[in-house]
Amino acid sequence: xxxxxxxxxxxxxxxxxxxxxxxxxxxxxxxxxxxxxxxxxxxxxxxxxxxxxxxxxxxxxxxxxxxxxxxxxxxxxxxxxxxxxxxxxxxxxxxxxxxxxxxxxxxxxxxxxxxxxxxxxxxxxxxxxxxxxxxxxxxxxxxxxxxxxxxx
Amino acid sequence: xxxxxxxxxxxxxxxxxxxxxxxxxxxxxxxxxxxxxxxxxxxxxxxxxxxxxxxxxxxxxxxxxxxxxxxxxxxxxxxxxxxxxxxxxxxxxxxxxxxxxxxxxxxxxxxxxxxxxxxxxxxxxxxxxxxxxxxxxxxxxxxxxxxxxxxx
Amino acid sequence: xxxxxxxxxxxxxxxxxxxxxxxxxxxxxxxxxxxxxxxxxxxxxxxxxxxxxxxxxxxxxxxxxxxxxxxxxxxxxxxxxxxxxxxxxxxxxxxxxxxxxxxxxxxxxxxxxxxxxxxxxxxxxxxxxxxxxxxxxxxxxxxxxxxxxxxx
Amino acid sequence: xxxxxxxxxxxxxxxxxxxxxxxxxxxxxxxxxxxxxxxxxxxxxxxxxxxxxxxxxxxxxxxxxxxxxxxxxxxxxxxxxxxxxxxxxxxxxxxxxxxxxxxxxxxxxxxxxxxxxxxxxxxxxxxxxxxxxxxxxxxxxxxxxxxxxxxx
Numbered sequence: 140x141x142x143x144x145x146x147x148x149x150x151x152x153x154x155x156x157x158x159x160x161x162x163x164x165x166x167x168x169x170x171x172x173x174x175x176x177x178x179x180x181x182x183x184x185x186x187x188x189x190x191x192x193x194x195x196x197x198x199x200x201x202x203x204x205x206x207x208x209x210x211x212x213x214x215x216x217x218x219x220x221x222x223x224x225x226x227x228x229x230x231x232x233x234x235x236x237x238x239x240x241x242x243x244x245x246x247x248x249x250x251x252x253x254x255x256x257x258x259x260x261x262x263x264x265x266x267x268x269x270x271x272x273x274x275x276x277x278x279x280x281x282x283x284x285x286x287x288x289x290x291x
Numbered sequence: 292x293x294x295x296x297x298x299x300x301x302x303x304x305x306x307x308x309x310x311x312x313x314x315x316x317x318x319x320x321x322x323x324x325x326x327x328x329x330x331x332x333x334x335x336x337x338x339x340x341x342x343x344x345x346x347x348x349x350x351x352x353x354x355x356x357x358x359x360x361x362x363x364x365x366x367x368x369x370x371x372x373x374x375x376x377x378x379x380x381x382x383x384x385x386x387x388x389x390x391x392x393x394x395x396x397x398x399x400x401x402x403x404x405x406x407x408x409x410x411x412x413x414x415x416x417x418x419x420x421x422x423x424x425x426x427x428x429x430x431x432x433x434x435x436x437x438x439x440x441x442x443x
Numbered sequence: 444x445x446x447x448x449x450x451x452x453x454x455x456x457x458x459x460x461x462x463x464x465x466x467x468x469x470x471x472x473x474x475x476x477x478x479x480x481x482x483x484x485x486x487x488x489x490x491x492x493x494x495x496x497x498x499x500x501x502x503x504x505x506x507x508x509x510x511x512x513x514x515x516x517x518x519x520x521x522x523x524x525x526x527x528x529x530x531x532x533x534x535x536x537x538x539x540x541x542x543x544x545x546x547x548x549x550x551x552x553x554x555x556x557x558x559x560x561x562x563x564x565x566x567x568x569x570x571x572x573x574x575x576x577x578x579x580x581x582x583x584x585x586x587x588x589x590x591x592x593x594x595x
Numbered sequence: 596x597x598x599x600x601x602x603x604x605x606x607x608x609x610x611x612x613x614x615x616x617x618x619x620x621x622x623x624x625x626x627x628x629x630x631x632x633x634x635x636x637x638x639x640x641x642x643x644x645x646x647x648x649x650x651x652x653x654x655x656x657x658x659x660x661x662x663x664x665x666x667x668x669x670x671x672x673x674x675x676x677x678x679x680x681x682x683x684x685x686x687x688x689x690x691x692x693x694x695x696x697x698x699x700x701x702x703x704x705x706x707x708x709x710x711x712x713x714x715x716x717x718x719x720x721x722x723x724x725x726x727x728x729x730x731x732x733x734x735x736x737x738x739x740x741x742x743x744x745x746x747x
């Protein structure tokens with residue numbers, strides 16, 4: 140308990156710039172009665188979308204492949220500690236890290252809103268900035284760099 | 292900063308029918324850039340879940356097949372009038388109709404929250420009450436009948 | 444064996460212009476241990492894609508919104524008779540009907556491959572042809588009309 | 596006319612690892628016109644299911660949480676090298692590794708069937724064996740160990 144309290148304290152001051160809430164729907168569960176593993180990464184992407192939308196990004200343009208730049212996901216990792224059930228209200232804490240001029244990572248900590256001292260799962264995604272036509276590396280836009288800074 | 296993905300917990304229900312809010316996620320869209328048609332029915336089921344949860348039903352028990360009764364969906368219909376895009380905040384108005392001792396229907400009207408005068412899609416689902424073991428018809432529970440009455 | 448052969452014979456001559464096989468995956472099921480209702484329509488769309496691909500349509504171009512014409516789904520219906528489980532190998536029989544110069548419908552009958560005498564579900568989708576920019580009604584292309592004729 | 600959606604039942608398994616074929620469906624793509632990242636892990640789970648089914652495991656029992664043992668996924672990783680499009684026919688090569696009496700890993704290499712020299716993505720999942728009631732670690736069953744050996 141002391142350990143968790145302490146962790147919570149650290150997390151809330153240093154690591155928690157964006158909080159996303161999401162209720163688990165029935166469609167997210169599988170025949171074992173819990174959230175299907177890959178859907179946890181889908182929840183995390185929802186947090187990413189919300190953190191972009193909250194800063195004024197137009198999501199439809201942002202995720203389109205018709206602009207000059209695209210930001211595909213090049214890798215993802217997820218660890219599962221506890222199952223999630225239909226009706227659970229989840230909180231996802233999102234934290235960004237710009238790793239170079241052309242790349243960034245996002246970390247996600249997933250909790251039930253009524254147990255913020257117990258991580259249910261944690262995940263990360265890696266993103267790269269590319270020219271959409273040539274598919275060659277491109278520098279992150281100033282807007283994106285500002286966004287990354289804000290939630291780092 | 293907090294972002295509500297699917298706002299059923301904040302939704303007011305002062306007037307019938309039940310209102311459910313839900314943001315369209317990127318995963319819900321398809322290669323044509325709009326919500327994949329079948330996902331609209333999934334959104335409607337989310338409204339159904341929220342309307343049950345709002346009245347105190349335990350969703351995990353409710354949707355399990357381990358209780359005495361089950362309430363499978365036996366039919367669904369949906370009509371699409373306008374496309375939905377990532378980031379759209381949808382409002383689904385849900386209305387129930389008990390059609391017999393053992394059956395009920397739910398109607399759904401889907402809007403963008405900023406255009407409540409323009410229906411994007413409408414749908415309905417038909418449900419039947421069965422004994423979970425015998426799969427024979429069973430009378431709807433008093434709790435379920437009360438729920439159906441409330442949102443009718 | 445004779446029974447199945449016979450059935451197969453009848454079906455293939457009279458009722459089965461296109462057959463699509465698909466195994467139910469775990470992700471398709473929900474917490475009640477059966478296929479989530481809206482996913483049945485997703486399976487049907489898979490049959491539609493396969494029937495297009497089998498006739499040489501380039502699916503990536505066909506479903507893009509960047510060509511001159513688009514063919515959005517404007518309505519769908521589905522009836523469920525029996526549950527479907529993970530590992531079930533389904534057969535979907537697809538039949539088309541051109542209803543006007545600009546519209547068509549597709550009917551789907553869903554079976555387990557080992558019980559082609561018992562329909563698990565049936566569905567239909569309605570499609571309309573539009574100019575992609577103006578979103579006004581457009582005549583179905585000769586290729587599409589040929590496809591519709593082939594599986595009618 | 597027959598079209599095979601996910602061809603595990605036709606797949607040859609003469610050489611290790613297990614090979615699984617799967618066509619990308621429209622629902623798997625997102626508004627950028629490519630497969631949504633988390634769906635690649637869902638495809639990998641399909642390969643896992645097929646490799647179990649091919650060895651005679653009853654998938655409905657296997658993935659249920661009602662038996663004595665459960666095998667939850669405790670971690671997953673995925674790297675993306677090239678995009679996948681609707682209609683692409685993918686081959687997933689699956690290889691197992693028993694890492695202890697109670698744990699195993701599965702590696703997945705994903706290709707287009709017509710370019711088996713170019714990996715599109717690779718992934719891995721970690722699984723642990725638990726007593727379903729106590730949620731404490733349990734030894735992998737002999738059947739599961741044999742399966743793991745076969746595809747290692």
